Amino acid sequence: MTRYLLRRILQAVFVLWAAFTVSFVILYLLPGDAVSAKLGGGEAGLSVTPEQLAAAKAEYGLDDPLPLQYGKRLLAALHGDFGRSIATGDDATNMVVSALPPTLAVTGFALVLAILFGGGIAFAGTLTRHRWLGNLLLALPPLGISLPPFWVGLLLVQFFSFQLRLLPALGSNGFESLMLPAITLAIPTGAIIGQVLAKSLRTQLAEPYAEIALAKGASRSRVHFGHLLRNAAVPTLTIAGVVAGNLIAGSVITETVFSRDGLGRVTSSAVTAQDIPVVQAVIVLAALVFVVINLLVDLVYPVLDPRIRHRETADA
Amino acid sequence: MSRTAATSLLALTALVVTACSSAGGSTGADAGPPKPGGTLRLGISSSPDCVDPQQVGTNASLNVGRQLVDSLTDQDPATGEIKPWLAEKWESNADSTAFTFHLRDGATFSDGSPVDATAVKTSFDAIKALGPKSQLGSGYLAVYKGTTVVDPKTVKIEFSVPSAQFLQASSTMSLGVLAPAAYKKTADQRCQGDGLIGSGPFVFESLKQNQEIVLTKRKGYNWGSSLFKHQGEAYLDKIAYKIVPEPGVRTGSLASAQLDAITDVQPVDEPQFTGNGFTEPTRPNPGVVFNLHANVTKGVLTDEKVRQAVVKGINRPEVTNTVLTPNYKPATSILGSATPFYTDLSPLLAYDPAGATALLESAGWLPGPDGIRTKNGQRLTAKVVFSLVFNQNKSVLELVQQQLRKIGFDLRIEQRTTAESVQITQSGNYEYLWYNTTRADPDILRNLFSTKANNRSKLSAGNPVDAPLDAQSSTVDPAKRKPAAEEAQRAIIEHGYSAPVFELTQVLAHGPNAHGVGFEASSRLQLFDAWVSGS
Secondary structure (H helix, E strand, C coil): CHHHHHHHHHHHHHHHHHHHHHHHHHHHHCCCCHHHHHHHCCCCCCCCCHHHHHHHHHHCCCCCCHHHHHHHHHHHHHCCCCCECCCCCCEHHHHHHHHHHHHHHHHHHHHHHHHHHHHHHHHHHHHCCCHHHHHHHHHHHHHHHHCCHHHHHHHHHHHHHHHCCCCCCCCCCCCHHHHHHHHHHHHHHHHHHHHHHHHHHHHHHCCHHHHHHHHCCCCHHHHHHHHHHHHHHHHHHHCHHHHHHHHHHHHHHHHHHCCCCCHHHHHHHHHHCCCHHHHHHHHHHHHHHHHHHHHHHHHHHHHHCHHHHHHHHHHC | CCHHHHHHHHHHHHHHHHHCCCCCCCCCCCCCCCCCCCEEEEEECCCCCCCCCCCCCCHHHHHHHHHHCCCCEEECCCCCCEEECCEEEEEECCCCCEEEEEECCCCECCCCCECCHHHHHHHHHHHHHHHHHCCCHHHHCCCEEEEEEEECCEEEEEECCCCCHHHHHCCCHHHCCECHHHHHCCHHHHHCCCCCCECCCEEEEEEECCCEEEEEECCCCCCCCCCCCCCCCCCCCEEEEEECCCHHHHHHHHHCCCCCEECCCCHHHHHHHCCCCCECCEEECCEEEEEEEECCCCHHHHCHHHHHHHHHHCCHHHHHHHHCCCCCCECCCCECCCCCCCCCCHHHHCCCHHHHHHHHHHCCCEECCCCCEEECCEECEEEEEECCCCCCHHHHHHHHHHHHHCCCCEEEEEECCHHHHHHHHHHCCCCEEEEEEECCCCCHHHHHHCCCCCCCCCCCCCCCCHHHHHHHHCCCCHHHHHHHHHHHHHHHHHCCCEEEEECCEEECEECCCEECCEECCCCCEECCCCEECCC
16 A cells, blocks of 8 residues: 555656646747737837847846756746746745635535536436436436536626626625636536436446345335445546546636636636746646545545455555 | 637627516716715726836736826826926926926825925836836836936936937826835835835725725825816725626626726627716727838838738728727828827828729739739738737738738738737738837837837838938927928828728726716826716
């Protein structure tokens, strides 16, 4: 187990390093740079002379040879220092960290809603004896995945905020402002959870052990919750990383539509401005989230499924 | 998703939803006399990365910065004249290289220190020291020599070459005065509002990136510009700038009274706020209009007749009537109509496809098999580089492309990011550039066309614009500046150095409770006289 953990942690470090390096290379390959974007800002670089531009780049260390810049950045990043944002002058790590709470609030709430809705649909759809109802319910996840969140968000804002005036369209103040963005984000996420869980429940339902349990006279719901859920949960848990990714990516859209602060907005403006320090801080943080979630999932597998535990010990 | 697509989606959604509900109309109650107090909730389209008016160049930032600082002078939006603000009077020497300002009594910064000659000198020296970080100021002070404190109430600001433009520049927020204490903080700190101490009618309170900026009223303010409609303190207790990037959400929030006023109303959303209790103040931007700026050293644009044909081959009213709205004016000069010393050259900019064709025929450009003209195997084509600084840029250029195709000219349009277009502009490696520039002074033409400045057309010595551009720069006397500025505008169009298309216009909208939300001379927001009722 310790060796296994060690191996996984080494893998995680490699993933973080790769995320850092690949983002650095891509951002440098892009034509243009953050200093030009900033100084050229309002009036198309009117008064900036090439000499001034060069001086400004030197100030941000953008004139060093590429390997040296990379080395400096990597070393600083190891100490949690991604540098100062070129666009705002604020500390990049600080910008990303202070954008986290509003994003976590929405994504956390969205995840709860997604599990409730997705799980509910999967259970109800596989549990019901009415074939038409089951088909109808299980048709919802594909529909939910195919609705563009951007459009859903605008639709919700138009109806609940502009027409009914029940919920605010803007801002990050209070629970009320969480509702619409969380629902927007929960729809595609819940759809994925529902889809995968329903599929596994159906597969498990066809297994002999389920048939035996039913034949012994156990109720359908008892079989579902008591027997099937544990086995069906493993594939669903596997997609936890995907779900987390979805939520983070979706926050770019919901935060724009609902004019909220957060990681999504920070990311989209940093990418537009080619603000390397901020983009890298975001990417490394996102990679960290992925790595940690996947590691946790891997550690939970053996707890849920003894067969995995036995295979692990056999391997070791 | 593109803005246009998003907006039409929302428009569609709005149709569906309104079809099933009947929203109550808003009542336009009698406003009565201005009432102090209250908060103006103002929806703006982008997060100002920096709120220091001396550093930034974007409208989002300048609309905040203008309220925080006072300038030496103010500019009358109606006439373009320079009027007293922090300076009661001023004089300049014969060749406009030295300006002496006499400061008024009693003005103080929000930290209590006096607005005196030393403070003005500190501020101007600091702007110069910012270099390119002062995006607009570095241009205004490009040939700044220094400031002398003559006495506590008098400063003399000097330049190494004639700088008539400085008088107008002294009225902008970019050269607004900050307290000496402000420079104890770094430029980056001031950007975030830390140490941003001005003498303006509002004081910086808080900044949450991507979220909100709050300014509060400066207590005891009593040194407003001579152009303000009232004296004393501002009416509003607070201004809350809410950052709402999505245009449809901005308009919807205004319509549902979650905001009091919004900026950047998109052409497609304009009809929503006409004649239903809402007001839509508009003002064209002064400065250089959106134009195809030709590099005369590249490709087919070396042929003057080709450039002239392009000027005649653009149907400007069609652009403003179809892609934009009647709030946008077709260009009638290289300068916008709100620019001082603008000259109406509409006869030169009339749509004249026959004239354009005749010019091309006479220069030997004959129709090819695909409708595009050729001459000695060379196709009549040029590329224009643009970025999405204005949302409708792409649609406008696509229409211009279709119009020019009718005279056999193939305009290829190429979208780049802002950073890329800056680099392309600097490298000089372009055929046409598409841009506009806001500046309420004709000197902007010298900045862009003179061989001694940016020279975007890559003109050589002995060209017809250098002389009049120098002439308008060497005197503040309107009687002498006007003819020089007119000569430059005429030469730029007659030689096809640029093909102007339309004037950028600022379109605001506000609900029945907001009043006096208006523009200063550079079409940025001036909120001193703004007030809210019924709250």
